[in-house]
Amino acid sequence: MPVALVTGGSAGLGRALTHTLADTGWTVLTDGRRVDRLRAAGRPGVHALVGDVADEDHRHALAREVERLGRLDLLVHNASTLGPLPLRPLRDVDDAHLRAVWEVNTAAPHALTRLLLPALTTSGGALVSVSSDAAVEHYETWGPYAASKAALEHLTLTLAAEEGLAAYAVDPGDLRTEMHQAAFPGEDISDRPLPETVVPALVGLVRDRPPAGRYRLADRLAVA
Template sequence: MTTNTKERVALVTGGSAGLGRALCTELARQGWRVVTDGRSEEKFTEADLPDGVTALVGDLTDAEHRATLLAEVDGLGRLDLLVHNASTLGPLPMRPLAEVEVADLAHVWRTNVGGPLVLTAALLPRLRASDGVLLSISSDAAVQHYEGWGLYGASKAGLDHVTLTYAAETGVRAYAVDPGDMRTAMHQDASPGEDISDRPLPETVVPHLLALLDARPESGRYRAEDFR
């Protein structure tokens, strides 16, 4: 499998806002070539991502869009880091499990688990050839039980399981990472009317993620704040 660039290459899903945008920006600043995606062209315009980041508009659950991402990575000839960051809370306002419909479950799991599962499968040859890392952004809701967060939390638990099973089955280094609370649009959507200005900005989480990548511990579930 040929390598077309000496620069490290990352694919970060959901890079138009929040933690995804912050991570893409810092990776590019450090000399990485970054491919990212998101559903809104308008958000990418607002994001003003730096040179070195290629942004592709599309939905991760769409097979044609995944093929476009794969082609972009193949054109670069390597993949050192795959980050599953894109996700959905599901129907808003968030609701108890007793009020969840099958269609809600299908949508959240298709986005938060299914998309990452099949995208990882497609990119495994590149990831393994570069001795790369699979990193999935998880949540404390994957292991704790909060009212209204059951659907989202179950999907993140599923993402954790998929991520670490890939590590067990293929030997690829894989991490499911809880980034902690952040001041993002998604968190505000989950907490309508609540003042979340005391939460740290996503940019403050990025150094912890990069410290994790530098440390390269054994595959597992980690908290970002434990790496400095």
């Protein structure tokens, strides 16, 4: 039975992916900061640990659980933060703000990958980092988040070059999630697709193993 670790699996795209994988025969390890949400997201085949991926002790706890499960076939860096809200122009972003976003979106995924790299390479597994179109575009007030995702993409694809990993930086597009709503307070985002709609494209990417690179899930859906 294949084993996946999906960070941030208590809501949004992480929860949708966790449920799909579990429903199709995977054992899924996931995490989140809120106990109530993790409980609500639970189902057979899902193992959940409460914690923040930016916390070193929590990352080591995840690694120990992977060791207990015996293998790792898929590592998905999904947990993210927008940083302090409301979003603001870079002239109003201080060092602490940048560090807060960097720790969750870039440094923590890199540190977790380093911990789990032996298990991932032994199984011939895949590495997926959930990114954003903000990593390649320049949207007002999105600077810290965008920069952290651009760096995450670069780290992910450099690991692919160095380690021969099947590694992918994935742009899921705008989705109807709590985090996206937080970026647009008071606005109606009901026109955005639900996270579940892009999960088949993400699962297909992992299954098909195209060359390592940056992929837009909308493009993958269009040719599916």
